[in-house]
Amino acid sequence: MTDPILRVNNLKVTFPNHRVFENLNFSLHKGEFLSVVGENGVGKTTLIRTILQQLKPAAGNVQFFPNRKAVTFGYVPQFRNIDEEYPLSIRDFISLNLSGIKLPWLSRKERQQVDQIIAQTNLQKIQNRPLGMASGGEKQKAYLAQALVEQPNLLILDESTASLDNVMKYELLDLVKHFNQVTQLSVIFVTHDLPLAQKYADNFLLLRPTSFKYGPISELSEADVKEVSDV
Amino acid sequence: MFSLEFMRNAFVASTFIAIISGIIGVFVSARNMSFLTHTLSEIGFSGAAFGVFMSWPPLNGMLLFTMVSSVIVGQLSVKQARREASISAISSLFLGLGILFLSLSNKNASYATNILFGSIIGINHTNVIQVIELSALVLIIIAFVYRDLKFDSFDAIGAQVKGLWTNALSIIFLVLLALSVSVAAQIVGSLLIFVLLTLPAASAKYFVHTVSGMMVVAILMALVGVWGGLCLGYITNWPVSFFIASIECLFYFAALGYNRLRQ
Numbered sequence A: 001m002t003d004p005i006l007r008v009n010n011l012k013v014t015f016p017n018h019r020v021f022e023n024l025n026f027s028l029h030k031g032e033f034l035s036v037v038g039e040n041g042v043g044k045t046t047l048i049r050t051i052l053q054q055l056k057p058a059a060g061n062v063q064f065f066p067n068r069k070a071v072t073f074g075y076v077p078q079f080r081n082i083d084e085e086y087p088l089s090i091r092d093f094i095s096l097n098l099s100g101i102k103l104p105w106l107s108r109k110e111r112q113q114v115d116q117i118i119a120q121t122n123l124q125k126i127q128n129r130p131l132g133m134a135s136g137g138e139k140q141k142a143y144l145a146q147a148l149v150e151q152p153n154l155l156i157l158d159e160s161t162a163s164l165d166n167v168m169k170y171e172l173l174d175l176v177k178h179f180n181q182v183t184q185l186s187v188i189f190v191t192h193d194l195p196l197a198q199k200y201a202d203n204f205l206l207l208r209p210t211s212f213k214y215g216p217i218s219e220l221s222e223a224d225v226k227e228v229s230d231v
Numbered sequence B: 001m002f003s004l005e006f007m008r009n010a011f012v013a014s015t016f017i018a019i020i021s022g023i024i025g026v027f028v029s030a031r032n033m034s035f036l037t038h039t040l041s042e043i044g045f046s047g048a049a050f051g052v053f054m055s056w057p058p059l060n061g062m063l064l065f066t067m068v069s070s071v072i073v074g075q076l077s078v079k080q081a082r083r084e085a086s087i088s089a090i091s092s093l094f095l096g097l098g099i100l101f102l103s104l105s106n107k108n109a110s111y112a113t114n115i116l117f118g119s120i121i122g123i124n125h126t127n128v129i130q131v132i133e134l135s136a137l138v139l140i141i142i143a144f145v146y147r148d149l150k151f152d153s154f155d156a157i158g159a160q161v162k163g164l165w166t167n168a169l170s171i172i173f174l175v176l177l178a179l180s181v182s183v184a185a186q187i188v189g190s191l192l193i194f195v196l197l198t199l200p201a202a203s204a205k206y207f208v209h210t211v212s213g214m215m216v217v218a219i220l221m222a223l224v225g226v227w228g229g230l231c232l233g234y235i236t237n238w239p240v241s242f243f244i245a246s247i248e249c250l251f252y253f254a255a256l257g258y259n260r261l262r263q
């Protein structure tokens, strides 16, 4: 395996009166595709928020390699408030995430970055359409493009395929897999969809209310699959 | 028409007002702050009345009240529903206070009408300079925070994920809004600020889909409104605010109609 980019050591996260998980250990390597699976409310989003440093662990830590600064995140959160009336075009929505330079207008390099990610995510034809009028799949692609526009080295997707039909979810993940293989992007993909995890992931992390299981995706057993899909 | 000094003053002042209203309005609409804008204008009325009571220029009283209250509102980290209710409560209190200050100051009723509905006759050279200075201040601050404000306004969740300084940004924006409300009140009066700060931007989003495009269209709509209002007011001797409100509403309903047709 290549170098790790993050390692989770004995992580424990609690909310008032409620322990989400403890003694959690796993690592993520450069260019690795990790699926995080588990039933509703088990703490998947909480784990992501801890990795993103929005939540402080009660014990343990998340280490980044070679250092924290070297790891840049692209994150597609589970919920987003984009309604039908949302006015910005897909292109402008993607550009929002360009905040390296603080000039009011976009530099030429930034415009090229936007062009490039739009081409890579096949959004050229609809780039000027308001995001509010885009379909569910087009929205997810736009979110993905926004997360990737500044070329992060860790992409985190939280249930991005949950509302998509069978064709669209493979299309989206094919895209993610492409970036993952071509640019050595590390991916953490939170999902309920085990077949999808099995098709794309290298490793899995199965969260349970009091324990967890971590390993290569081929070791995800029938019993585990049943456990998650029963809910 | 332009031979009259006050008309020239009114044109210059309203041009600047239209520009900052268009720009700030786009953010007001994206941040769903129309309601708060309305409240700030009522607070502005109260501030102007307080200014009159203290024998200050009304604009100074207005600036004081709107700025202080916008910072207080920024600190109110209550739930959305309760927030609306507390904002209503605050605005009633301020309207009441405004009436009290005016009655204590022994000014006649036409003074109150001027503050509430605007008056172009009263605009002198000093007022124009003040409007220009405040507008320039707003524009400069916007230029500095534009990228982050844009991200936070149009994708609050994304901006939070990125770790932008969203709390400080919302307070800065409230202060900018307070400044704009006070400036815009000079022409349309505090009751009709809503017309310039929210309607053009709310209409623009049906025609264009970029942030800069919405600003340009909103500014144009605001400009047509204030210039048209001043001309029609001059010709008919009817209140300028009436024409501005009518023109902006016309734009707004036309935008809604256009949107219907397109779907």
Ligand SMILES: Nc1ncnc2c1ncn2[C@@H]1O[C@H](COP(=O)(O)OP(=O)(O)OP(=O)(O)O)[C@@H](O)[C@H]1O
Binding pocket: A015, A016, A018, A020, A038, A039, A040, A041, A042, A043, A044, A045, A046, A047, A078
């Ligand atoms: N801010 C919070 N305060 C208190 N409890 C919380 C908070 N956020 C989450 N929880 C609780 O922590 C547990 C884990 O929540 P989390 O959102 O991480 O679950 P999840 O695995 O992502 O679920 P889902 O599959 O439904 O998205 C839940 O029981 C939830 O109620």
Ligand SMILES: [Mg+2]
Binding pocket: A044, A045, A046, A078, A158
């Ligand atoms: Mg979740």
